Amino acid sequence: MRSKSLYLVLAGICGIAAAAIASQWLSAQANSQPVGVSTEIFVAAVSIDVGEEITAQKVQLEKWPADKIPQGASGTLSEMEGKFAKQRFYVGEAIMPVKLMEENWSAVRKGYKAVAMKASEVDIANLIQPGDRVDVMAYFSKSELIPRSTTQIVLQGVRVYALDGDTRRHSFDDRPKSLRTIELLINEKDAAAWTYANELGNVRLNLGSQEEYDGKELPIATGNEFLDWIEQHQQRLEEKMAAKERQLKQDFALLDSSVQTPNDAIKPVVKIDPVETQVNPTPATENGFSMVKMVEGRLLEYWVVPGKLPVLLGPANPSPAPARDRAIQTVDGKNIKTNETAGTEFSYLDGRKSPFDANSNSNGFHINDR
Numbered sequence: 001m002r003s004k005s006l007y008l009v010l011a012g013i014c015g016i017a018a019a020a021i022a023s024q025w026l027s028a029q030a031n032s033q034p035v036g037v038s039t040e041i042f043v044a045a046v047s048i049d050v051g052e053e054i055t056a057q058k059v060q061l062e063k064w065p066a067d068k069i070p071q072g073a074s075g076t077l078s079e080m081e082g083k084f085a086k087q088r089f090y091v092g093e094a095i096m097p098v099k100l101m102e103e104n105w106s107a108v109r110k111g112y113k114a115v116a117m118k119a120s121e122v123d124i125a126n127l128i129q130p131g132d133r134v135d136v137m138a139y140f141s142k143s144e145l146i147p148r149s150t151t152q153i154v155l156q157g158v159r160v161y162a163l164d165g166d167t168r169r170h171s172f173d174d175r176p177k178s179l180r181t182i183e184l185l186i187n188e189k190d191a192a193a194w195t196y197a198n199e200l201g202n203v204r205l206n207l208g209s210q211e212e213y214d215g216k217e218l219p220i221a222t223g224n225e226f227l228d229w230i231e232q233h234q235q236r237l238e239e240k241m242a243a244k245e246r247q248l249k250q251d252f253a254l255l256d257s258s259v260q261t262p263n264d265a266i267k268p269v270v271k272i273d274p275v276e277t278q279v280n281p282t283p284a285t286e287n288g289f290s291m292v293k294m295v296e297g298r299l300l301e302y303w304v305v306p307g308k309l310p311v312l313l314g315p316a317n318p319s320p321a322p323a324r325d326r327a328i329q330t331v332d333g334k335n336i337k338t339n340e341t342a343g344t345e346f347s348y349l350d351g352r353k354s355p356f357d358a359n360s361n362s363n364g365f366h367i368n369d370r
Helices: 002-031 188-200 224-258
Strands: 038-044 059-066 112-117 135-138 150-162 181-187 202-207 289-295 298-304 311-315
Touching: 038 135, 112 188, 135 188, 150 188, 181 188, 188 224
Parallel strands: none
Antiparallel strands: 038 059, 112 181, 135 150, 135 202, 150 181, 289 298, 298 311
């Protein structure tokens, strides 16, 4: 009897436990959505492109099965109205806040600039899409401005504005196979940093984390540190050039001081008397002929014997022309003054006293005047 009673007690305990578990399961099922229940959420009523504002006219309520609703989808218009599409929505696609942005970065807004670079210079061109965040890096080779080769961060958190002018995001299969240009949206305060980096170095892009910039739809100015770096090198180069210029001026001044300047700027003119030729007073007795030659403005007569040197007989003109009278004054801070005698006699050259005249030629040669 005792064993039979024990079995009855155990059976009762198991029944009570099973009833409790069943009760809990039925309660959980009652609180959950039953299969087949639907909920209304907002979907795109028309195609909405990247950058378009979400308005009541572009969305509509639609019933979706509870187990098919995407996470984050909502049936409250105020949660999405006035925001902008971060990517393209097709008709009937659920509108989710994660795909929306507070500001429209697909249009160049006031205070920002769109700049472009060649896609061939970007190694990650096939990985980026409009809306992604990238860091702008630049490699600088050693030059007169940059003392050694180095890499510098130019800008951080720059948003990719467009690819070949297209601001829409695409699926992996719809992405263009080859890109020509990548457009970036930068703060206008970073325009100088961008220009310096492109002119002086080779610009590269690094893909950043989107989560790091959540809540910051538009990039902030981050190029001040790079501009300070460039400014330091410019000042160093200017100081170096100024030092070279000062050294050149000192070298030229030293060179000028070493040159000795003569006391007299103009040397005095020295009067050189014509060379007097010794005249042979004895007429030649050897057979020959007479020859006249002009030497230093005077006609001299020579007796020429074949096979021998000419012998000077004397002046062919007994009255030589008077020499010029020149007064010379040395320079000691005064000007040079020169006077020449006017009316210098040159009448002995008019032919009337020519040695070819019969009266002055022993051979009797005469020129008939006509």
